[in-house]
Every structure is written in C-alpha cells, then in structure tokens.
Amino acid sequence: MEIEESLGQVPSWMETIAEPAGDHSWGLFRDLTFGETELTAREKALVGVGVAAAISCPYCTYFHKQEARLDEVSEVELEETVNIASETRYFSTILHGNEVDVDEFVAETDEIVDHIKEGEAAAADD
Incomplete structure (x- = not known):
C-alpha cells in the first residue's frame, strides 16, 4: 500500500476517512505535502x-x-x-x-x- 510505503504505517486517523474519500484524501495529502x-x-x-x-x-x-x-x-x-x-x-x-x-x-x-x-x-x- 502506497501510504504505508511513504509513512511507514497507515495512521489510524486516516482509517476513519469514509470511502470513497480515503484514496482521494491520501492523494491530496501526498501531492500537496510531499509532491x-x-x-x-x-x-x-x-x-x-x-x-x-x-x-x-x-x-x-x-x-x-x-x-x-x-x-x-x-x-x-x-x-x-x-x-x-x-x-x-x-x-x-x-x-x-x-x-x-x-x-x-x-x-x-x-x-x-x-x-x-x-x-x-x-x-x-x-
């Protein structure tokens, strides 16, 4: 899983994000924070x-x-x-x-x- 590779884990708070927003939310976080x-x-x-x-x-x-x-x-x-x-x-x-x-x-x-x-x-x- 990409998030685990990037952060070393999937933070528990990210698991509280309802689908289908989970992948989108990670992408937003990833692209703006780390991109x-x-x-x-x-x-x-x-x-x-x-x-x-x-x-x-x-x-x-x-x-x-x-x-x-x-x-x-x-x-x-x-x-x-x-x-x-x-x-x-x-x-x-x-x-x-x-x-x-x-x-x-x-x-x-x-x-x-x-x-x-x-x-x-x-x-x-x-």
Whole structure:
C-alpha cells in the first residue's frame, strides 16, 4: 500500500476517512505535502504551522511543527510563524467585526503597496 510505503504505517486517523474519500484524501495529502510544488517543503510546513495555530488544531499544530523540524526550521522561526498567524487572525477579527468595506480596504492596500515600492525604488537610486 502506497501510504504505508511513504509513512511507514497507515495512521489510524486516516482509517476513519469514509470511502470513497480515503484514496482521494491520501492523494491530496501526498501531492500537496510531499509532491513537487511551487513551494518548498520548508515553506509548506511553515504555512501548515501558521494555519494550524490560527484554527487552534492541536493535531495539525503538532504534525506541521514536526514536519517543519524535519526541514530544519528553528524554534525561533516556529514561534515567529505562530506570531504572524496570530497577528493575521487578530486583524481579521477587527476587519470582520467592524464590517470594514472590502473595496475600500483593497484600494488602501494597493496605495500602501505603491508607496512602499516607490520608497524602495528611491532608496535603490540613492
């Protein structure tokens, strides 16, 4: 069985996935986690840590931290990843709770990005 060859076992939690979703779920996990994608394995692990922390999932947090450690992510980098996820969730709560207009937010963000690019270009010219 492919999953056992890849992981050394079939994790018990994967056996709880109802058919016909089992094979599909393994394929999704395999291809995104272990497959060659635009993101490196290290980057994917850090994304996983951030999302797991943001959704408060102890299972995913443990898995993705272990995955990140396999890619030599330091404890300081893991802490920073969790802090960034926390900051994103914090501001998302503010934006959603205060029903900030999405179009206005997009326009302001684009203006901020343009301002930063202009500053970087000016600094490069100096």
